[in-house]
Amino acid sequence: xxxxxxxxxxxxxxxxxxxxxxxxxxxxxxxxxxxxxxxxxxxxxxxxxxxxxxxxxxxxxxxxxxxxxxxxxxxxxxxxxxxxxxxxxxxxxxxxxxxxxxxxxxxxxxxxxxxxxxxxxxxxxxxxxxxxxxxxxxxxxxxxxxxxxxxxxxxxxxxxxxxxxxxxxxxxxxxxxxxxxxxxxxxxxxxxxxxxxxxxxxxxxxxxxxxxxxxxxxxxxxxxxxxxxxxxxxxxxxxxxxxxxxxxxxxxxxxxxxxxxxxxxxxxxxxxxxxxxxxxxxxxxxxxxxxxxxxxxxxxxxxxxxxxxxxxxxxxxxxxxxxxxxxxxxxxxxxxxxxxxxxxxxxxx
Amino acid sequence: xxxxxxxxxxxxxxxxxxxxxxxxxxxxxxxxxxxxxxxxxxxxxxxxxxxxxxxxxxxxxxxxxxxxxxxxxxxxxxxxxxxxxxxxxxxxxxxxxxxxxxxxxxxxxxxxxxxxxxxxxxxxxxxxxxxxxxxxxxxxxxxxxxxxxxxxxxxxxxxxxxxxxxxxxxxxxxxxxxxxxxxxxxxxxxxxxxxxxxxxxxxxxxxxxxxxxxxxxxxxxxxxxxxxxxxxxxxxxxxxxxxxxxxxxxxxxxxxxxxxxxxxxxxxxxxxxxxxxxxxxxxxxxxxxx
Numbered sequence: 331x332x333x334x335x336x337x338x339x340x341x342x343x344x345x346x347x348x349x350x351x352x353x354x355x356x357x358x359x360x361x362x363x364x365x366x367x368x369x370x371x372x373x374x375x376x377x378x379x380x381x382x383x384x385x386x387x388x389x390x391x392x393x394x395x396x397x398x399x400x401x402x403x404x405x406x407x408x409x410x411x412x413x414x415x416x417x418x419x420x421x422x423x424x425x426x427x428x429x430x431x432x433x434x435x436x437x438x439x440x441x442x443x444x445x446x447x448x449x450x451x452x453x454x455x456x457x458x459x460x461x462x463x464x465x466x467x468x469x470x471x472x473x474x475x476x477x478x479x480x481x482x483x484x485x486x487x488x489x490x491x492x493x494x495x496x497x498x499x500x501x502x503x504x505x506x507x508x509x510x511x512x513x514x515x516x517x518x519x520x521x522x523x524x525x526x527x528x529x530x531x532x533x534x535x536x537x538x539x540x541x542x543x544x545x546x547x548x549x550x551x552x553x554x555x556x557x558x559x560x561x562x563x564x565x566x567x568x569x570x571x572x573x574x575x576x577x578x579x580x581x582x583x584x585x586x587x588x589x590x591x592x593x594x595x596x597x598x599x600x601x602x603x604x605x606x607x608x609x610x611x612x613x614x615x616x617x618x619x620x621x622x623x624x625x626x627x628x629x630x631x632x633x634x635x636x637x638x639x640x641x642x643x644x645x646x647x648x649x650x651x652x653x654x655x656x657x658x659x660x661x662x663x664x665x666x667x668x669x670x671x672x673x674x675x676x677x678x679x
Numbered sequence: 680x681x682x683x684x685x686x687x688x689x690x691x692x693x694x695x696x697x698x699x700x701x702x703x704x705x706x707x708x709x710x711x712x713x714x715x716x717x718x719x720x721x722x723x724x725x726x727x728x729x730x731x732x733x734x735x736x737x738x739x740x741x742x743x744x745x746x747x748x749x750x751x752x753x754x755x756x757x758x759x760x761x762x763x764x765x766x767x768x769x770x771x772x773x774x775x776x777x778x779x780x781x782x783x784x785x786x787x788x789x790x791x792x793x794x795x796x797x798x799x800x801x802x803x804x805x806x807x808x809x810x811x812x813x814x815x816x817x818x819x820x821x822x823x824x825x826x827x828x829x830x831x832x833x834x835x836x837x838x839x840x841x842x843x844x845x846x847x848x849x850x851x852x853x854x855x856x857x858x859x860x861x862x863x864x865x866x867x868x869x870x871x872x873x874x875x876x877x878x879x880x881x882x883x884x885x886x887x888x889x890x891x892x893x894x895x896x897x898x899x900x901x902x903x904x905x906x907x908x909x910x911x912x913x914x915x916x917x918x919x920x921x922x923x924x925x926x927x928x929x930x931x932x933x934x935x936x937x938x939x940x941x942x943x944x945x946x947x948x949x950x951x952x953x954x955x956x957x958x959x960x961x962x963x964x965x966x967x968x969x
Contacts, residue, residue, distance in 0.1 A: 402929075402930075404929055404930040404931075404932065405929045405930075407932060408928070408929060408932045408934075411726045411727075411932060437725070437726060503915035541914075541915045541916060542914075542915070543914060543915045554810065554811070556810070663723065664723050665723070666723065666931075667721070667723045667931055667933065668723070670930075670931060674744070674918070675744045678915060678916045679744075679916075
């Protein structure tokens with residue numbers, strides 16, 4: 331009689347099976363258990379991330395763990411494009427400027443939003459509503475000037491070209507797109523044609539315009555009075571005023587172009603339900619209020635009380651609100667590369 | 680089976696194996712991938728389109744903008760290497776010849792700047808070079824200048840900072856070679872009536888050439904690929920190759936052009952380094968020095 335193998339006998343086959351099962355459980359088990367309660371937010375770091383943690387996360391269901399993938403929006407877009415063929419991406423939420431979210435939507439990386447899953451989305455302002463992103467905050471582009479040297483309040487972008495202010499006007503390197511756009515607005519161009527802005531900017535170059543690398547460098551140059559006037563988002567202007575930078579804010583008569591900051595959901599987000607929960611919390615008026623006082627941006631929902639002193643300063647007057655302009659995101663997606671190339675090769679040369 | 684060193688062959692393979700695997704996985708494979716990307720086409724709004732084209736390489740060489748950035752990078756790297764050599768040689772000589780009991784402390788002083796990262800050091804230079812920085816404040820306090828000098832966002836700031844960053848590498852390389860030169864050779868030349876400069880030129884300098892070549896190669900490669908320093912101190916109008924590669928890949932999502940620029944930078948660095956090395960070796964071999 332052949333001896334029967336006890337179920338406890340360790341054969342080679344059983345050992346391999348057990349090892350494989352342990353390995354699979356180790357790889358899949360904890361991750362699957364975790365996935366339902368996880369939300370990876372691709373966002374800018376610094377204050378923006380801190381404010382998300384402070385204002386949005388506490389309003390989300392407690393069993394969702396928010397994890398950050400911090401970086402600038404350009405590398406984030408590149409990452410989304412590179413991950414496009416993968417069934418599972420690495421982000422559930424991707425923070426992008428409106429131009430960026432349009433570009434990613436056109437590239438086929440974004441999920442069309444199911445607004446039914448976001449109860450708070452009914453309050454989104456019509457002006458900034460799109461099917462492929464949820465707008466988070468917005469501001470408008472204005473002129474910042476030092477009243478000590480610019481005694482007459484500017485009314486147009488043309489005032490930056492006044493030879494009286496030669497070598498005291500500044501532009502920001504990373505804001506090349508909006509700078510060319512502003513020049514186009516006074517040189518016969520439009521939101522769909524920035525080309526006339528190029529020649530206009532070359533005139534500013536002859537007036538010894540200063541090119542500073544970042545927004546922060548501009549605030550420093552305004553503070554030290556090396557630069558007297560520049561183009562910037564109103565939100566930044568208000569924050570810089572709060573920080574003691576000696577500037578006033580003027581809206582150009584050509585129109586206040588909107589900057590909208592969006593949150594989007596990549597098509598291959600592994601935790602879409604968590605992403606929707608994040609979106610709903612983000613549109614909650616309580617969460618939106620936090621960004622007004624701490625960042626100077628306007629809320630994108632209509633049910634927020636603009637009560638605080640800062641809220642009153644970041645908003646727009648009736649005339650300005652009637653003159654708000656949206657960018658042509660399709661034009662920008664197709665022309666950004668050539669605009670940057672011109673900026674580097676011709677304007678900064 | 681044993682090798683001439685006495686180690687069994689299998690042990691030799693085991694010793695080289697892990698390093699080879701790491702290099703292949705982390706360097707060769709990504710480089711191959713980048714090479715393939717550099718032959719793709721970039722279409723705005725569509726990211727990277729599969730192709731097999733040399734247009735990105737043609738653009739780098741045909742467009743004067745990219746060509747000038749390459750020449751400027753090579754020029755800055757060569758100048759910084761020369762400055763490093765001139766400043767480091769006397770210091771390395773002193774370190775090699777000193778019999779001071781503080782010698783190990785002096786070497787530690789040379790190494791110390793390497794304890795701090797490149798970007799942190801560049802941030803330090805910003806404090807020094809700013810309009811209201813320490814350097815300008817000192818010049819004004821001494822009455823040398825009335826108005827602050829513009830140093831930040833100029834090539835001068837980049838040259839000073841890269842030279843400062845590379846200096847310890849040059850000093851340490853030269854010092855280790857100079858240590859190996861017997862002082863008796865120099866003393867013999869002096870004893871036979873050669874003036875100190877002649878003794879240096881005819882004896883010490885040629886014997887230390889392997890160190891000069893190795894240190895220069897190291898500094899040149901580091902300067903060619905400098906990233907943080909030109910970005911933080913050169914400002915928006917100053918462009919070198921490494922930041923240009925980053926801008927194309929990360930900011931413009933133009934991986935094909937970024938890849939082509941990266942390969943051009945790598946091959947230019949390689950050719951210039953190997954070329955200079957061969958030239959020096961040939962020249963001195965002919966004289967029987969090397």
